[in-house]
Amino acid sequence: MGREYGRSQRVASEMQKELAAIMQRDVKDSRLGFVTINDVELSRDLAVAKIFVTVLNADDAGKAANVKVLNEISPFIRHELAKRMRLRHISELHFYYDNSFDTGMRVAALLHDLEGGKTAAASDDTTE
Secondary structure (H helix, E strand, O other): OOOOOOHHHHHHHHHHHHHHHHHHHOOOOOOOOEEEEEEEEEOOOOOEEEEEEEEEOOOHHHHHHHHHHHHHOHHHHHHHHHHHOOOOOOOEEEEEEOOHHHHHHHHHHHHHHHHHHHHHHHHHHHHO
């Protein structure tokens, strides 16, 4: 019987935890906002890591600027990651903005508006 999670998934999970700690404690760049590490996807050979982040309280230009800064300082982050993880080679880090949070907020707002419309229609029906 095979393992439920492969090595790349286990390493990605550990990498996500370490990246969150690095972002919180070690990265002191004033250009960055409140960045959250949502997911890490590793290639099968662990050579490349796609890191999906969200930035709170930022417009589209701010989100793009934060991702650009993260990609600029990725060598520093990779160095810090190498200190913390026991791997022979540390993956090349590529940061991407994760739109799932924004999409979820938009869907929640639409559902809230829809629910508000149903409540208003129901109150109109009961008053007649």
